[in-house]
Every structure is written in structure tokens, then in C-alpha cells.
Amino acid sequence: MTVNRDACLGLDDQDPLKGFKDEFVLPHGVIYLVGNSLGALPRRTPERVARAVSEEWGRELVGGWNSAGWYAQPLTTGDRLAPLIGAGAGQVVVGNTTSITVFQAVSAALRLRPGRRVIVGDVTNFPTDNYMLEGLVKALGGDYEIRDFAEPLGDDVAVVLLSEVNYRTGARYDVPAVTARVQAAGALMVWDVCHSAGAMQVDVSMADFAIGCTYKYLNGGPGAPAFLYVNPRHQADAENVLSGWYAHAEPFAFEAGFRPADGIRRFTVSTPHVLSFAALEAALDMWERVDMAEVRAKSVALTSLFIDLVEAGTDLELASPRDPERRGSQVCFTHPDGYPVMRALIDRGVHGDFRAPDILRFGFAPLYIGYADVYDAARTLIEVLGKELWRDEKYAQRLAVT
Amino acid sequence: MTVNRDACLGLDDQDPLKGFKDEFVLPHGVIYLVGNSLGALPRRTPERVARAVSEEWGRELVGGWNSAGWYAQPLTTGDRLAPLIGAGAGQVVVGNTTSITVFQAVSAALRLRPGRRVIVGDVTNFPTDNYMLEGLVKALGGDYEIRDFAEPLGDDVAVVLLSEVNYRTGARYDVPAVTARVQAAGALMVWDVCHSAGAMQVDVSMADFAIGCTYKYLNGGPGAPAFLYVNPRHQADAENVLSGWYAHAEPFAFEAGFRPADGIRRFTVSTPHVLSFAALEAALDMWERVDMAEVRAKSVALTSLFIDLVEAGTDLELASPRDPERRGSQVCFTHPDGYPVMRALIDRGVHGDFRAPDILRFGFAPLYIGYADVYDAARTLIEVLGKELWRDEKYAQRLAVT
Numbered sequence: 001m002t003v004n005r006d007a008c009l010g011l012d013d014q015d016p017l018k019g020f021k022d023e024f025v026l027p028h029g030v031i032y033l034v035g036n037s038l039g040a041l042p043r044r045t046p047e048r049v050a051r052a053v054s055e056e057w058g059r060e061l062v063g064g065w066n067s068a069g070w071y072a073q074p075l076t077t078g079d080r081l082a083p084l085i086g087a088g089a090g091q092v093v094v095g096n097t098t099s100i101t102v103f104q105a106v107s108a109a110l111r112l113r114p115g116r117r118v119i120v121g122d123v124t125n126f127p128t129d130n131y132m133l134e135g136l137v138k139a140l141g142g143d144y145e146i147r148d149f150a151e152p153l154g155d156d157v158a159v160v161l162l163s164e165v166n167y168r169t170g171a172r173y174d175v176p177a178v179t180a181r182v183q184a185a186g187a188l189m190v191w192d193v194c195h196s197a198g199a200m201q202v203d204v205s206m207a208d209f210a211i212g213c214t215y216k217y218l219n220g221g222p223g224a225p226a227f228l229y230v231n232p233r234h235q236a237d238a239e240n241v242l243s244g245w246y247a248h249a250e251p252f253a254f255e256a257g258f259r260p261a262d263g264i265r266r267f268t269v270s271t272p273h274v275l276s277f278a279a280l281e282a283a284l285d286m287w288e289r290v291d292m293a294e295v296r297a298k299s300v301a302l303t304s305l306f307i308d309l310v311e312a313g314t315d316l317e318l319a320s321p322r323d324p325e326r327r328g329s330q331v332c333f334t335h336p337d338g339y340p341v342m343r344a345l346i347d348r349g350v351h352g353d354f355r356a357p358d359i360l361r362f363g364f365a366p367l368y369i370g371y372a373d374v375y376d377a378a379r380t381l382i383e384v385l386g387k388e389l390w391r392d393e394k395y396a397q398r399l400a401v402t
Numbered sequence: 403m404t405v406n407r408d409a410c411l412g413l414d415d416q417d418p419l420k421g422f423k424d425e426f427v428l429p430h431g432v433i434y435l436v437g438n439s440l441g442a443l444p445r446r447t448p449e450r451v452a453r454a455v456s457e458e459w460g461r462e463l464v465g466g467w468n469s470a471g472w473y474a475q476p477l478t479t480g481d482r483l484a485p486l487i488g489a490g491a492g493q494v495v496v497g498n499t500t501s502i503t504v505f506q507a508v509s510a511a512l513r514l515r516p517g518r519r520v521i522v523g524d525v526t527n528f529p530t531d532n533y534m535l536e537g538l539v540k541a542l543g544g545d546y547e548i549r550d551f552a553e554p555l556g557d558d559v560a561v562v563l564l565s566e567v568n569y570r571t572g573a574r575y576d577v578p579a580v581t582a583r584v585q586a587a588g589a590l591m592v593w594d595v596c597h598s599a600g601a602m603q604v605d606v607s608m609a610d611f612a613i614g615c616t617y618k619y620l621n622g623g624p625g626a627p628a629f630l631y632v633n634p635r636h637q638a639d640a641e642n643v644l645s646g647w648y649a650h651a652e653p654f655a656f657e658a659g660f661r662p663a664d665g666i667r668r669f670t671v672s673t674p675h676v677l678s679f680a681a682l683e684a685a686l687d688m689w690e691r692v693d694m695a696e697v698r699a700k701s702v703a704l705t706s707l708f709i710d711l712v713e714a715g716t717d718l719e720l721a722s723p724r725d726p727e728r729r730g731s732q733v734c735f736t737h738p739d740g741y742p743v744m745r746a747l748i749d750r751g752v753h754g755d756f757r758a759p760d761i762l763r764f765g766f767a768p769l770y771i772g773y774a775d776v777y778d779a780a781r782t783l784i785e786v787l788g789k790e791l792w793r794d795e796k797y798a799q800r801l802a803v804t
Contacts, residue, residue, distance in 0.1 A: 025460045034464045041460040049455050049677065050448060057624055058427045058443040062436045062755070070624055099646030099672035100502065107541055123658055128647035128672055131660040135645035139509060139541055168656075215673075222459055222472055222676035243537035244501030245530035254570075254757065256525055258533040270501035270530055271617075274624035275451065276675040353464065356656065 003305070008371035011301075016294050020367040023286055024219075031373045031380075033352045036195060036330045036363025039219035045282040052278035064274075073277050074246065074268045078227060080284045084218070084292065085193060085210065086203035087229050093267045094227045094280070098194060098213045100242065101228040102132040102161065104267060105209035108230075108238040109159035109188040110144070112208075116158035116187070122149040126167045129192055133161065153185040160187055164202065165195035165328030168355050170303075170320040172196070172328050179206045198287070199329035199366070200296040204229045217329065217365055218287065220280035228267055235263055244270035290367065298366040299329040302374050306331050306362065309378035314385050319359055330363040335385075340395035344384045350377045405707070410773035413703075418696050422769040425688055426621075433775045433782075435754045438597060438732045438765025441621035447684040454680035466676075475679050476648065476670045480629060482686045486620070486694065487595060487612065488605035489631050495669045496629045496682070500596060500615045502644065503630040504534040504563065506669060507611035510632075510640040511561035511590040512546070514610075518560035518589070524551040528569045531594055535563065555587040562589055566604065567597035567730030570757050572705075572722040574598070574730050581608045600689070601731035601768070602698040606631045619731065619767055620689065622682035630669055637665055646672035692769065700768040701731040704776050708733050708764065711780035716787050721761060732765040737787075742797035746786045752779045 012018060025041045026032055032040055056068035065071045078092035085092070106119060119137065121130045130146075137144045149162060160182045165172045175191065182189045188208040196202050198217025204210035210229035214220035230238055240260070245251050246268035249259040260266040304324055310316055316333040335341050335358060342354040352362040362377065384390055414420060427443045428434060434442055458470035467473045480494035487494070508521060521539065523532045532548075539546045551564060562584045567574045577593065584591045590610040598604050600619025606612035612631040616622035632640055642662070647653050648670035651661040662668040706726055712718055718735040737743050737760060744756040754764040764779065786792055 025456070027461050027463070030463075032463055038459075038464040038466075040463065041455065046452060046455045046460075050452055053443065053448045053451050053623070053681065054427070057440075058448075059429050061429070061432075061434060061442065061753070062440040064440075064624060096498065096502070097646070097672040097675075100498070100644065103644060126647075127650070127656050127658070130658065131645050131647055131650060134660045135643040138641065138645075139643035141543060213673075221455070222466060223673045223679070225675070239540065241537040241541035242502065242505060243533050243540075244499070245528075245533055248529070248533060254529050256529065256532065258536045270499040271615075272625045273499075273627070273675045273678040275681055276678045277625070279455065279677055351463070356654075 003375070005372060005375050008375040011371035015298065015370065016291075017298055017366055018370070020286070020290070021370065024368045026368060029349045031350050031369070031377050033350065033362040033364065033369065033377060035365030035368070036199075036216050036361075037353060038222060039198070039216055039365060040368055041221070042219050042283050042286050044285065045221065045279050048282035049275060049278045052275055057274070070272060070274050073272045073274065075265060077277060077280060077284070078264065080288070081214070081227055084202065084287060085197055085212070085229065086201065086205050090264050091232060092227050092229050093264050094214070094277070095225045095272050096269055098192070098211055098226040099128045099132050100269070101211040101226045102129050102192070103136055104228060104240055104242055105190045105211055106133060106159055106161055107136055107241045108234075109190060109208060110140070111239050112188060112234060112237060113158035113186075116156050117144050118147050118154070118157045119144060120147050120149050120153070120157055120160040120187070122162050124166050124168070124171075125161065125163050125192065126194065129161055129163070153182065153187065155186055157185060157187040159190060161190045161192065163192040163195060167195055168359055168361070169332050170195075170328040170330035172321070172326050175203065176206060195328050195330070198295075199299055201292045207231060208234060214280050214283070218280075219283040221276065221283075224276055224280045225273060230264055230267055240267050242269045244268070246270050295366045299364060300324040302364040302366065302369060302371065303327060303329060303331050305371060306364070306374050306378055309375065310381060313378065313382035316385070329366070330361060332362070333360045334358045335360055337390060340390040341384060343395045344390040344392065345381060348380050348384065350380045405711075405777070407774060407777050410777040413773035417700065417772065418693075419700055419768055420772070422688070422692070423772065426770045428770060431751045433752050433771070433779045435752065435764040435766065435771065435779060437767030437770070438601075438618055438763075439755060440624055441600070441618055441767060442770055443623070444621050444685050444688050446687065447623065447681050450684035451677060451680045454677055459676070472674060472676050475674045475676065477667060479679060479682060479686070480666065482690070483616070483629055486604065486689060487599055487614070487631065488603065488607050492666050493634060494629050494631050495666050496616070496679070497627045497674050498671055500594070500613055500628040501530045501534050502671070503613040503628045504531050504594070505538055506630060506642055506644055507592045507613055508535060508561055508563055509538055509643045510636075511592060511611060512542070513641050514636060514639060515560035515588075515590060518558050519546050520549050520556070520559045521546060522549050522551050522555070522559055522562040522589070524564050526568050526570070527563065527565050527594065528596065531563055531565070555584065555589065557588055559587060559589040561592060563592045563594065565594040565597060569597055570761055570763070571734050572597075572730040572732035574723070574728050577605065578608060597730050597732070600697075601701055603694045609633060610636060616682050616685070620682075621685040623678065623685075626678055626682045627675060632666055632669055642669050642671075644671045646670070648672050697768045701766060702726040704766040704768065704771060704773065705729060705731060705733050707773060708766070708776050708780055711777065712783060715780065715784035718762075718787070731768070732763060734764070735762045736760045737762055739792060743786060743792040745797045746792040746794065747782060750782050750786065752782045
């Protein structure tokens, strides 16, 4: 071990973000290292959601569309979220799911590059991104081709869709360099920032489009709405093929034909999921007080510490980049029996997750994970492996039914 | 007046649905006739949503995907909703918005009729349905054409999209007759049941696809998830071009390529909006105890009574069908100054809504609107018009800024 627990407690004491842990509800005895999958519950969220249900809906009824601001939610929430991803006001809409926003962004990009018929994905993208590309190509009628980012970028490439941080390994692309290369090839760049938003200073401002979810590091709750960034240089020309009534220039005129709204509103689709928005709004109330540079600095420190501690006590193989600059806020190790290892860890209160075939994945949400948590998690992992506790019959049984 | 208030109180007393009014939270002094736009809050919903937030999310965290049933929500909620629209288990998925489901259903229908290039809409559809058709045609590249249902059904028609009940006037199509005519022409029938589900015995079983929302008569809450019915005869062949990870045969295998799930799951898209689902689930707990034949009988009685009372006391022109068989659960009258008339009504506690240019719209949700409510609403409307209370300067001012 390179540091002891007291040293970690000292780091927690000096942590400029230490006050935020109290803003979350976390189960007793759990070190929750899955905030990269579903972020923890902010303490003020239940009251905010209850208000949306009982006051906005219950008392205002249909009047809530105006009095409670539901009508404007996709845009007002987008404006509040924008600073967290390096965007400005009028550049982000919130709503629907990440998958739907992939379809919107990539189909819009294709229409902005009409002569080009290649969409570049990435075999390491979260699968739904690639699946949505397949569905889009199917919808468009087969003239389009999907290629992998590992292949050369020809002048037939219309759009490239990549995840800033890889969902399995936590590997992070060099966003400015990749964006510049893609755009130099005449293609448009769509960044998926699902695994970076809320964990670092995301900067979408070079991108043509960006998409992401709000239920991981941003703590918007299970199935919280997604977001879509459209660079201002495209807002006059980009088209939203999912052109629902919210995207209309005058939604309440109920005109027979579609006329797109000016600006970012044209990238909304339809009625927002108001109760899910309420939870996201509570999270944003908190995020407005967070310095993202402090979040990133702590994220780098936590992930580096975890790697140091685990490597000092085990012979696990690191599956994440060692260079913190090339890493998101998660650390992965491989183990051939990763599933029962993770079950044994969870049984001891250390919650990570397992990704087939052999990835042990640990996410570090800097607002509610501290240095002593990292120490305790590493020590538990070392104990589970050193004493071969995962060979316990009950974990083997669970493995058999997975 | 054809009946007096005491007679209406007598009808309320004999109403087999009278117990349901207590299952809703309704503001004191309001007769809420906008349940056709946003249904009222069921009394048990706040507790159910609070549980989803604080227990399912707060305590179970990412484990909620299994322990709280989030993973299966689009299908389990679909199965619970199915009986309300005449569908069976494994035929309905819940999620996304009505607009997104229009895109899914119509694009799937087109792929099932590859030689045909015409989509038939209806100028009286809720505009978002038509807007989504426009966006779909744009996405597909212009080979397709949108035609109106008033035109003859040629053998080039692939799919027809109609609303069972018209959102403005409440006019109701003869679903079996229209479906038979469309299918006899070799086209597929997509029914939008947004304005009929929860107000009558909807029967989608003849349809090829059906879509609808759950926040009107079904009381799922603002922005509650939509639903999509796919007739079993199409489930093996129909394709979902919004093919997100939920639609994959093995969502957690994280395979590189898309393989559609068997059955209705292939029409899901991605992560459900869990908190919005919780509110819908609370509403379905109530709906499982409702006899829809009783709902429809009461709906016909309420709307007929309202027409009788208003026509006996005013010279307003009815904009809804007089035949209850051809009418949904709403009644519309036209008035050239409809906006200030409605403002004056709302000021007196009678909440309807106004649809440009001249429609006064009143929806009657049979679970929480009674006969005496109808009497009081009609009397208030008669008073507002008879005493020309809507000419009050404050309403005129509001009209000027609309």
C-alpha cells in the first residue's frame, strides 16, 4: 500500500468538495462505485419531485404547462445544463433518450453533408449508439454505409459518432484532436458525452452535435431525460426529422403543416416527461454550485489512488488507461472470474459492476466518493482476491445462472 | 333546462362509478373539464412516485434495474395497459412519446408494404401526428407522398394514420368500418387512440398498429410515457428503425451488432423514464378496478346532458357530433369570442379550454366528473353568456395579448 487510511482521511478533510457528500442519500454501509451507471439520489430530489406531483400537477392541473414552466422545460433545462458541457444558452435541448438523440443528431448531420454516404461509428461505442446507426441506415434505405473509426477517414464520410469516454474501459478520446481531424476531412463530429458529463470539464463547443444522458454522473435519476447540443453554426440549416409539435414555430397554433422553430427549439420533439424533468432539475440545483475543475482534479486523484492501491495488493490487470489524461472517472480491471469476484465485493458493501466477459468496473463520482472510500474499496477487493473469497459456492452458483 | 340540479344529484347517487371521485385529488371549487388534455392526479400517485424516488432509486440504486423491475417496465406496464385498449399480453410496449411512436409505427408499416409509397394522414389529426409524417418522409428521402384521408384510397397507399377521436371536435371514427376499408385496399391501419383510451372501450385488435398517450383520460401525469400496440400478425416481420439497446435480443450482452428481440420487445427503444413510469403505474392500479363499459355509458350520459343543458339555455352552435356513438368524451361549441368566454368560465371555476379560432372545448372524465358537475358547468356557461360577463374588460385585455 502506498498510503494508509489515515492519510486518506486527511485528504478527505482537505477536499474542497467534501461538503457535497451530505447532499446525497446513500445507503448505510455501501461504497457506491456505480455512479457512472446510475448516479446517487440527491437529498433534495424527493421534495422537488413531490412538488411536481402534488402541487404542479395536482393543483395546477393543465395550467402547469404555463404556471409551472413545463412548456419551456426542454429549453430552460437545456440552458441550465449547458455550462456543464461547455455550451451556451440556446444550444442545448433536454428530452427523450440518448438513443433518440443519436438518431436526431446523425440524421441531421447526414442532411448537412448530402454528397457523403458514410457514417463512422466505433466498435467501442456504447452499443445503443451503434444500434441506432444501424436503424437509421435501414430507415434511409440502404444507400448509406457504417464504417469503424479505426479505418481511414475518406472524403465519403459524412459524420463520425464517438463516445468521449468508453463505457467499458473508461478510455478517453482526445476530443480537440479527434474533432479537428474529423472536421479537416470534411465530416461532422457528433460526441457522445454520457460517460464524461458531470465527471470532468466537457467541452462540446468544437463539436457539430453532442448528445448525452443525465442519469450517470449528473444524478438526474433512473431514465432521466437526455440532452442534445447543436452547434450554433448549424442551427439555421440543421433539420430534425423527428419533427414533433414541440419543434414547430408555433406549437399552439395547431397548423396543418410543419414549420420548424428558429433556434434550438426545432430539435425538441414533443411533450416533455415532466416528472422525470423535476428530478433532473433538483440535481441541477446542486450542480450549479459545483466547480467542475475541482471535480476533475478529484476524479483523477481518486482513480489514480485506486489503481495504485489495487496494483500494490493484487496482480489484477488494469483495463483502463494509466495516463489520467486519457481516462474518464472509472477504473477497470480484468479477471477471468469477474462475475463472482464482483458478487463477493457487493456482498461486502463495495458496489461496482461487471461487464462481460471479464471486466470489473468501478466508477468514482467525486461529489460523494472520498479518498477513504477508495481505500476501503481497494482493501476489500484485495481481501476478496487474496483470500479467494469469491470462490465461495454461493457466488459460483450465481455465476451459473447469469 | 331539461333537468334540475336535484335530479343530477340523484343520478350521481346511483352512479356505479361514484366511488372513484374520491380516488383523485382535485382543487376545491374547480370543475375540471380538461381531463381530455391532462388527467387529474390520482390520490395514491404521490406515494407511489415517492417510493420510486426514495426507495427504488435512493436505496436500491443501480440494483433497481432488477429489484424494482425497471428493466422490464416497458413490457410489464404494456401488459397492464393492454386490456384498456382491447389488446392482449405481449402486444403493447410503453415508453417515449406519442410522436416517437408515430414514427415507429408508420415507418414499420411502410417497410411491410414496400411497393407502396403513399402515407395517408388526416387534416384533423392532432398536428404532431402529421408533423411526424412529414419528418419521416423527409428522412426517407422524398420518394414518399402524404395524402389526406378525404381522397380515394388507391392501391399505392401503404398506411393510413387516423385518430379515433378528433382532438378538437371530439368526432369519433367508426373504427371497425374504417379499418376494414383500409385493409381491403391493401393498406395497413394505424390508430391514434390518445383521445379515446380511458374514455371508452377502445379495441385496437383489428388495427395493424396503434399508438396513444397515457396522460389524458388515463391519468398517468404530465408527459407520461406513450404506448405502442403491434398486432401479433406483424410481430415477426415488423421492424423498428429506432432500434436502441432495449430492442436487442440480448440487451446486456452488449453485442457490436443489432439483433432484434423476438416479440413486442423489439419495439422498445431504450432506457425507460422510470419516475414517469411510476406515476403511470399508480394510475393503472386504479384502472384495473374500472369497468370500461360503465365509463363509456357514463361518458355518453354526461356529454349528452351537457349538450341538452347548454342548448336549452344558449344559442351556442355545437361543434361535436350529436350522435353519441360518433362522439368521444368531449363536447365543443363554437363562439366567435371563445377565448374571453373561456377565461370568464375559468374565473368562475369551470375549467375547459379554448382551441383557435373559436372552439370552446369541454372534456368529461367519467371517473371524477359527476352529473351535478355537468349541471353546474352548464349553468355557469349560460350565466357567462347570458349576462355577457365575458365582455368584462379584463378578459378583453387578456384576449388582446394572446
